[in-house]
Amino acid sequence: MKAQELIQLLKTKLSEEKYDYDFNRETNMLRLTHKTIQKGIDISVPPILAKYEMKKDRVIEEVVYTIHQTFEAMVKEQAGEIDPASSVYPIIRSTSFPLKSNEGNKFITKDHTAETRIFYALDLGNTYRLLDEKMLEGWNIRETEIRERAIFQVRNLANNYKKDEVAGNFFYFFNNNDGYDASRMLNESLLREMKNMIEGDMTVSVPHQDVMIVGDIRNEVGYDVLAQMTMHFFTVGTVPITSLSFIYENGDLEPIFIMAKNRVVEENEEK
Template sequence: MNVFQMRDKLKARLKHLDVEFKFDREEETLRIVRIDNHKGVTIKLNAIVAKYEEQKEKIIDEICYYVEEAIAQMGDEVINNVEDIQIMPVIRATSFDKETKEGHAFVLTEHTAETNIYYALDLGKSYRLIDENMLQTLNLTAQQVKEMSLFNVRKL
């Protein structure tokens, strides 16, 4: 299997999504972008082709699952009820991005010299890091988010 065949196979498996596919021949990547808000994911096809040799269809199933989940979570859904959300702390290295690609700062607390604590909205199968923009949407302060996350950790 080559990258062109892999591209075609992935496009066929993901055609049910409301997305655009952009293939970069030089980088051997496939960019899958939502049509409504132009957010998306980029897949390195040569890495998948290498794994395909040993895992066959299993790797394609796995990639399709992750792409479908990521594309679904990139929707601009509105969270209306604060009582229904679950916020959890997430530890990341200090080298992790401090803001979203759109330039909104993540809500974070310094933890150690090597780590920071970010705060994430639990979405079931995935999570979304909370940024300043989401704070306004949720009508919460950074302090409230931190307290909610600590309360949720204690419940575990």
């Protein structure tokens, strides 16, 4: 499938009467604008085409669903149907993630680790919108208050996980499909609780936004397994964050490189 074929397919499924389509051939970005509320989203076309080769029509259905839900949420937000007081959550992103919205508004962020940065989002049901300074001005809310509310919300999330054992090492997979699995690494009480269960080295991995993996690494093979696992999840994730894992010790998260021959080197040492 080519870019123009994809765009034509989206027009058929989403309707040209409801949205304006603007494709930039130089950047391979498709801009969809909702004609009623005059708000838009940008879609990178190449990743969709690449996934189409593997998933065929299923990837088109996923894209159409995401677009529909995002604009539906925007309509609700503009109509004042969303309460920011109880709908703000922290979002983990890579440090390479853009710091401004497409309109040029600066996102609300907080430094986290050398590999990750915290953003904040307004939950809109089946999707969410990253908060920027302009939105906070409209609500007349301070950044510190937003951060406090977000951490409170993430602590209230259910923390269901699945446990797996590989070569004497144990891995706990948090995959609740609520959009905030990676955000659970900000729940200090959860991390401390997991630390009390673990006998070996405790690792925390957030390869993409919809999974957090806590590792109980008890031998050298465990690090090899962890490296392969995180790289796989990083590759297939819809919103990749980092393929590196973190050692959790004394309340701190330290990024680690897993080298050849099972050797583990902390990022600071590598530099």
